[in-house]
Amino acid sequence: MNPSNKTLSVIIPSYNEEAMIQTTFQTVKKILSESQIPFEIIFVDDGSRDRTYQEISRLSKDNPEVQGISFSRNFGKESAIFAGLAEAKGACCVIMDCDLQHPPCTIIEMYHLWEQGYEVVEGVKTSRGKESAFHHLCANGFYAIISRLTHIDMANASDFKLLDRQAVDALLAMPERAPFFRALSSWIGFCSIQVPFEVQERTVGTSKWSMWSLTKYAIRNITSFSGAPMQAVTLLGWIMLVFSLVLGIQSLYRYFTGTAQEGFTTVILLLLIIGSILMISLGIIGHYISRIYDEIKRRPKYIISRRCGK
Ligand code: UDP
Ligand code: MG
Numbered sequence: 001m002n003p004s005n006k007t008l009s010v011i012i013p014s015y016n017e018e019a020m021i022q023t024t025f026q027t028v029k030k031i032l033s034e035s036q037i038p039f040e041i042i043f044v045d046d047g048s049r050d051r052t053y054q055e056i057s058r059l060s061k062d063n064p065e066v067q068g069i070s071f072s073r074n075f076g077k078e079s080a081i082f083a084g085l086a087e088a089k090g091a092c093c094v095i096m097d098c099d100l101q102h103p104p105c106t107i108i109e110m111y112h113l114w115e116q117g118y119e120v121v122e123g124v125k126t127s128r129g130k131e132s133a134f135h136h137l138c139a140n141g142f143y144a145i146i147s148r149l150t151h152i153d154m155a156n157a158s159d160f161k162l163l164d165r166q167a168v169d170a171l172l173a174m175p176e177r178a179p180f181f182r183a184l185s186s187w188i189g190f191c192s193i194q195v196p197f198e199v200q201e202r203t204v205g206t207s208k209w210s211m212w213s214l215t216k217y218a219i220r221n222i223t224s225f226s227g228a229p230m231q232a233v234t235l236l237g238w239i240m241l242v243f244s245l246v247l248g249i250q251s252l253y254r255y256f257t258g259t260a261q262e263g264f265t266t267v268i269l270l271l272l273i274i275g276s277i278l279m280i281s282l283g284i285i286g287h288y289i290s291r292i293y294d295e296i297k298r299r300p301k302y303i304i305s306r307r308c309g310k
Contacts, residue, residue: 010039013081094160
């Protein structure tokens, strides 16, 4: 494919989406063909345990615009996005979910903005779709923290983005082993614009995210983008020191004035509090060390086991 053309690469990470592959392809194809946008579709099978890859492979036989790659195991959506970007030949790439929660018609709007010269077109959720109040609260908390730490406005951010070839190359040049696509695609800069979209209902299957996997995702991304938790530990240390000094002076005063009391409970309580703070602090530092360890091993972000199409 000639990179100087105006081909759009549609990248679709897919994990256990056998029921959606056909529908998603037909919907995207119809919309893009009607708007006469030249395109290719790259399905990235993220180590699915169902027949997702077989479905992609079947599609690629009849449709030259479909390409599929399959991971040797589940490496996660971020890895699938980066694998898709590495395969894409288009002049711009759009990343969308396989469950059609990202409305394909918004791609047309994004593409036209790209034609006007925008290099990063970010899909911003106008609503978060149907999710529990607790999930909503946690997501808002996470994005509030990460926006503050990274100085990137991440409120209602999504992975639904269109990137110009230059932006794609900048992302692919990042050596990080655990990239956070949503933030990195803003961090790289370039001329960007936001496009609001309404999260659609998932018609088939269920969300692949459990509360536990979301918590891990939040911790991983906060620590990969900011050293603030470690600074917080230092601050906590200083606060505890001042507190201990005040307490020490007060105890000495009481000792010399003869009003000192037996302080068994206080001592045990203080020991417990300081012990817990120390353990949490060590945990935070340990987390960063394990991230450094992961990075230094230089393992690939994903391993491709099968390919089809093209
Ligand atoms: N996905 C993936 N790998 C994973 C989990 C999810 O490639 O480990 C894909 C999934 O197939 C879908 C997209 O990421 O295309 C969004 O996943 P999901 O719909 O489960 O997330 P939600 O919409 O609930 O955020
Ligand atoms: Mg979804």
